[in-house]
Amino acid sequence: MTKSELILRLAALNPHLYQRDVERIVSTIFDEITEALAAGHRVELRGFGAFSVKRRDARIGRNPRTGTAVEVAEKYVPFFKTGKQLRDRLNGGVDTPEDDDDDDDV
Structure with a gap:
């Protein structure tokens, strides 16, 4: 789903709002x-996930075309970790092995 598709869907689900207002809301959140x-x-x-920033150390990389060593500077990258509710919904509510303590095999 693209940002514009999200805006169109939210505008369709909320007919009392103008599409330009929904676009402003989505853009403001992002x-x-x-x-x-x-x-x-x-x-x-909550229920969706958490965004954070991770630091990657400087390192020596390789140019894939020539094979020569290349210095790669330290950088910060965005990281997203899904929330439990989102993971459960994606997996159809399937229990994880740790949650499977009950004995249904009786």
Whole structure:
């Protein structure tokens, strides 16, 4: 789903809102998440997941075309960890092995 598809879907589900207002709301949410991550903060959306920033150390990489060594600078990358509710929904509510303590085989 693209951002524009999300906006269209939300506008269809909320006919009392103008599409331009839905677009402004979605853009504001994404901008706030981006600004928080840029400031080094963690953003948690309960039931959905958490966005954070991870630091990758500088390293020596290889140019795949020539095979020569290349210095890769330290960098920060966004990281997303799914929430339990989202994982459960994606897996159809299937129990994880740790949760399978009950004896249904009687």
